[in-house]
Amino acid sequence: MKLRGQDLPRFRRKLQEWFSGQRRDLPWRRTKDPYRIWISEIMLQQTRVAAVIPYYESFLERFPDVRALASAPQEEVLRLWSGLGYYTRARNLQRAAREIVERHGGEFPRNLEDALALPGIGRYSAAAILSIAYEEPLAVLDGNVARVLARIEAIRGDPRESARWKRLQQAADALLDGRAPGAWNQTVMELGATVCTPRAPVCLLCPAAKWCRARQLGLTDVIPEKRCKRKPIQLLLAAAVFTDRNGRTLLVPPRDATAGEEVSPLFSRMWQFPAVHVRRDAKPELRRYLAEEFGTAALKTAELEALEPVRHGVTFRAITISAFRVRVPRLPRSAGSRSIELGNLTKLPVSNLTRKIARAATAPGRPG
DNA sequence: AACTCGGGGCT
DNA sequence: AGCCCAGAGTT
Structure with a gap:
């Protein structure tokens, strides 16, 4: 089936029903506090859910709000981050906390431009935080979403290549359910994390299977194309x-x-x-x-x-x-x-x- | 556009 | 022993 016109609402509904049944109970899904959503999204950059959970808990216990984070010594912030990796995230996080206190009255900005101006916030994180915390209609595109959409639309090649990434962003924008952007974004990410996995996707359990062109064409194993890394x-x-x-x-x-x-x-x-x-x-x-x-x-x-x-x-x-x-x-x-x-x-x-x-x-x- | 940054869990 | 993950910043 084509993912256009009349069928788009059906597609959305199917996936959202799947999500409401399969949604993992994660700590940051129990809050609408923009501060907490923000912390979770930064920790989740290139880092698996299971690795993040204990850090999320202890970090928020130590820094329960943006002012606590802004006023802490940097060494204390790094100490709570110790072992999680990508330590510039922690440094940027605190710089951003100070900007939020000084320029935004202690509230995470609702506006895309202001969010993107914060250190450590790129296109993905801004869309994720603003959609989940404030229901702003912004579609996320991360590794999970790129894989799901590349398969559904049978987009071959390296998804991280610039032009292709833009095309995937457009696809994500077109599919976004503007009435529930936060839940929709999490639905697609959850699908990528648990069903539409890099290897051995579980298509038999996938709510998007009948719309998936990669599945129709037998290409789920070659889409997305693996990215080449430098030799260790x-x-x-x-x-x-x-x-x-x-x-x-x-x-x-x-x-x-x-x-x-x-x-x-x-x-x-x-x-x-x-x-x-x-x-x-x-x-x-x-x-x-x-x-x-x-x-x-x-x-x-x-x-x-x-x-x-x-x-x-x-x-x-x-x-x-x-x-x-x-x-x-x-x-x-x-x-x-x-x-x-x-x-x-x-x-x-x-x-x-x-x-x-x-x-x-x-x-x-x-x-x- | 290409590099670099951590670390671990799963195949 | 790979492979890649709720990416962003710098060069």
């Missing part, structure tokens, strides 16, 4: 986990030039263990770095005990970290460094790479 590169780091008698360790600050401009980004510019990029042999190169950074006296007698190697991926980089425990009577110091309990890194913003290293250092039965 291998990287080797060496990191030092100092421990003193009290079980405390030492972290160095973000953007620490002495820690190496090429290493800090791999820790997402968050607090990290002292680390170097290894050229040949991890242990002597780390030892040389530690001597430069912390002085030879503190390390003269200290041994470097190898821990279980840690693996971590940052976009296209596959990182292997040779971590060493360095037992010292007193932690050394360097500019801006901090000491913290090894078993409790949650007091500082750290990336998951740092967490993995800490876990390797506290895990039972490690080598050495």
Whole structure:
């Protein structure tokens, strides 16, 4: 059947009925508070629902409204974001919170132009927030929606290619139910997330099946076309986990030039263990770095005990970290460094790479 | 238009 | 071991 004229209302109704029956009960679906919708949409950028839920809960407990977020120290915001990834989202989130307080009286703007002017808000997020929180008639287009619409309309090729993305946006605009834009947008996204999945879509359970041209043409496996990514590169780091008698360790600050401009980004510019990029042999190169950074006296007698190697991926980089425990009577110091309990890194913003290293250092039965 | 940014869960 | 996700900002 064609998705035009008389059949469009039928299509919408079918999908909305499906949604009302299959709608997942998600925390951000229990509120109409624009602030909460906003937080959820930022967290959900390129991040799965299951990963977001615990962060959403604790973040909102700590920052229940936009003023609480605006007035917090940035480090506190990053701490609550720690482990979720894409940390510029958290920085932009707080900058936007401050703008909302200063320029919009503490209320998330209702107007598309004002929303787009906020840092971290692009076309997708603006449409999502304004439609869900304020019922503004704006159609969302994200990875899920693009896949659903590309299949329904049998649009071949890479959906992220500029011209094709515009065409998909037009398709989304045309299908939008202006009477219930928030629910409609969530319906299409939900369909993409649970039925019209990238691989092995469950067409037998799909409410859009009879309108789906990809299904009619047997193209559900080739639409959408996969996007090509750059080849991953291998990287080797060496990191030092100092421990003193009290079980405390030492972290160095973000953007620490002495820690190496090429290493800090791999820790997402968050607090990290002292680390170097290894050229040949991890242990002597780390030892040389530690001597430069912390002085030879503190390390003269200290041994470097190898821990279980840690693996971590940052976009296209596959990182292997040779971590060493360095037992010292007193932690050394360097500019801006901090000491913290090894078993409790949650007091500082750290990336998951740092967490993995800490876990390797506290895990039972490690080598050495 | 091409890159970069995190991390994990599922096939 | 891939693959991709409720994308946005920068170059």
